[in-house]
Amino acid sequence: MTLAASGADISIPWASGAAQERVAQIQAATEPGTPADLERALRAVLTHVRTMDDEGLVLYAGTNVMSDAVAAAHDPKVGIRPSLGDPAEKVQPGLEDLEVLEVLTTRAVAATMRARHADARVQSATLGNLAVYAGLTEVGATIASLPRWAGGHFSHHPEGAAGIRGHRVVELPYDPTAYDVDVDALPGFLERERPELIVLGGTVMLFPHRLGRIVDAAKAAGARVLYDASHVAGLLAGERFQDPLADGADVVTFSTYKSYGGPPGGAIATNDPEVAERVFAAVYPGLTADYDAGRFRSLGLAAATLLSDGAAYAARCIDSARALAEALSASGQLVAGASRGFTDSHHVAVVLPEAMTGDWAVGRLARAGIYVSSTHVPSADGPVAALRLGTQELVTRGFGPTDMGEVATLITRALGDGEAPCEVRAEVTALRRRTAR
Numbered sequence: 261m262t263l264a265a266s267g268a269d270i271s272i273p274w275a276s277g278a279a280q281e282r283v284a285q286i287q288a289a290t291e292p293g294t295p296a297d298l299e300r301a302l303r304a305v306l307t308h309v310r311t312m313d314d315e316g317l318v319l320y321a322g323t324n325v326m327s328d329a330v331a332a333a334h335d336p337k338v339g340i341r342p343s344l345g346d347p348a349e350k351v352q353p354g355l356e357d358l359e360v361l362e363v364l365t366t367r368a369v370a371a372t373m374r375a376r377h378a379d380a381r382v383q384s385a386t387l388g389n390l391a392v393y394a395g396l397t398e399v400g401a402t403i404a405s406l407p408r409w410a411g412g413h414f415s416h417h418p419e420g421a422a423g424i425r426g427h428r429v430v431e432l433p434y435d436p437t438a439y440d441v442d443v444d445a446l447p448g449f450l451e452r453e454r455p456e457l458i459v460l461g462g463t464v465m466l467f468p469h470r471l472g473r474i475v476d477a478a479k480a481a482g483a484r485v486l487y488d489a490s491h492v493a494g495l496l497a498g499e500r501f502q503d504p505l506a507d508g509a510d511v512v513t514f515s516t517y518k519s520y521g522g523p524p525g526g527a528i529a530t531n532d533p534e535v536a537e538r539v540f541a542a543v544y545p546g547l548t549a550d551y552d553a554g555r556f557r558s559l560g561l562a563a564a565t566l567l568s569d570g571a572a573y574a575a576r577c578i579d580s581a582r583a584l585a586e587a588l589s590a591s592g593q594l595v596a597g598a599s600r601g602f603t604d605s606h607h608v609a610v611v612l613p614e615a616m617t618g619d620w621a622v623g624r625l626a627r628a629g630i631y632v633s634s635t636h637v638p639s640a641d642g643p644v645a646a647l648r649l650g651t652q653e654l655v656t657r658g659f660g661p662t663d664m665g666e667v668a669t670l671i672t673r674a675l676g677d678g679e680a681p682c683e684v685r686a687e688v689t690a691l692r693r694r695t696a697r
Contacts, residue, residue: 268292315689316629317667321463321491321607321650324517325657330562334523339554344544358553365560372497372520372566373489373512375505375529377536379543380516380559381551385490385526386413388513389459390421391547392486392528395539396511397456402428404455404483406441409636409643410434411462413488430455436638439466439597443473450481460509461488464635464648466596466603468502475508484510484535490526492605494519494652497566498574501605505531511539519577519606519652522562523555576660577606580651583661584608587668593675596637596646608649609637616675618645627681628674629688658695666691 269287272280290297312318313325338358344351347359370378382388397403403422406412412431414420422429430453433445441460450458458478460469469487478485487504493514495501504512511530516522528543530536566573585602588610589595595602596609603609612621618634625632625647635648651659654667670691674684 311629312631315692316631317670317688317692318631318653319649319651319667320631320633320653321648322518322633323650324519324521324653326517326521326523326558326562327565327656330522330558330565333558333561335554335557337554338557339552341553342550343553344549361556361560362553365556365563368560368563368567369516369527370529372493372563372570373505373514373529374503375512376531377533377540378527378529379536379540380525380527380556381543381548382526382528383548383552384524385488385513385515386415386421387547388526388528389413389415389486389488390424391539391542392511392513393421393425393427393457394542394546396484396486396535397425397427400426400428401457402430402453402455403457403459404430404432404450404453405459406462407431407434410436410439410638411464411635412459413461413463413490416459416488432458434638436640438470439600439638440470441474443470443477446474446477447480450477450483454481455483457484457486459486459488460504461486461490461492463491464607464609464637464646465492465605466607466609467600468604471502471504471507471509479508486510487512489514491515491518491607491650494521494566494570495574495577495605497563498570498572500571500574500578505529511535516559516562519650520562521565521573521652521656523558525552525555525559573655574606576655577651578604579661580655580659580664581606581608581649583664584649584651584668587665588671591668591672593668593672596639606651606655608651609635610647610649610671611637611639612645612647616645618647621647621675624681625671625674628670628684629692630671630674657692663691 272283290300342352343355343358366378366380369380405416416422418429433442433449435442475485487509489496489512492501513528516525516527581603585595585608594611596611597603622634633648635646636643637646670684670688674681
């Protein structure tokens with residue numbers, strides 16, 4: 261955003277009319293930095309917490325709630341101390357104790373991925389992906405990723421981190437019946453396109469990748485494999501989805517929140533020391549100077565929780581997703597993956613009727629206090645609009661498979677035309693308040 265001509269307000273003239281109007285509306289009532297301005301911000305935060313955390317059902321796949329212990333361990337006093345460089349070789353003096361925190365947290369994060377090398381300094385998985393691109397490929401090199409309609413993240417495509425590096429991005433051949441890369445077409449594709457890097461993992465992951473055949477084809481073509489586990493990292497830690505590094509992926513990146521249950525941030529893991537050296541050098545000094553070490557104790561506790569309870573947590577997420585999918589299907593919703601049991605992960609995809617747009621459905625559910633996102637999923641007839649649901653936050657808040665029938669009923673009612681979303685909202689709040697957290 262930029263300062264407007266008056267010098268008092270910011271403006272975003274490149275954005276849509278709706279975005280510009282919203283920015284102007286927010287700024288109109290107060291002056292910057294005044295007590296009234298700060299009070300408005302505080303009220304907005306409190307309302308947000310009440311609406312989403314205390315009264316809503318958050319099924320958005322890209323989020324989670326930290327446990328009270330993990331949240332309490334985040335210490336901003338630690339984060340204000342610059343910490344540049346490796347242990348024993350810090351640029352700043354007096355960081356010997358902070359080195360203990362860094363090493364122990366990084367070791368715990370590596371252990372959740374069964375990796376020998378890890379770096380958790382990046383502030384997001386997107387930056388982790390950028391570090392992999394920078395460490396393992398030349399600027400402008402060809403990389404191959406999932407089509408966007410099949411879950412390919414924007415950081416895998418030209419509009420995101422891949423574009424910042426000037427990469428030529430080619431879309432992997434895709435088999436919609438398998439919800440995965442077309443492994444039969446892959447060798448020929450790799451011979452034609454010659455990508456240096458194959459990027460797997462997506463924003464919708466109902467079923468695991470068939471990594472054995474994909475990795476074999478990649479190695480035969482001289483390509484490395486990056487597995488972006490941003491959404492499924494908590495399931496990987498619980499050994500309930502797949503094990504990318506054991507199955508031959510060169511490097512794994514992931515978000516440390518979402519299913520992982522830690523503070524916002526990213527991490528990178530690998531078992532290859534050459535890959536680690538090259539990618540971690542891209543992290544520092546390439547992409548970071550200081551980083552938020554204040555999140556490391558919180559992250560270490562989240563990793564420790566997954567190491568001790570990850571299998572049970574992952575099972576609850578998956579069992580709840582399957583129960584939700586079955587209940588939604590029974591209520592008349594078209595749920596993707598029905599022929600394969602709907603899902604092997606914590607994700608559920610609800611295919612929308614042609615007359616219903618994703619934005620309309622997301623907005624209607626939000627007015628009922630149910631928070632999801634729109635996406636596309638593959639079908640035999642091509643990509644179709646869908647809702648993307650994730651069970652990880654509800655599970656963390658105490659929900660389980662037996663609660664999913666009621667959740668499905670509320671979703672179906674909110675999407676139907678028999679009653680207004682506001683009429684459903686009170687029951688959504690009542691269900692949320694019956695849970696422990």
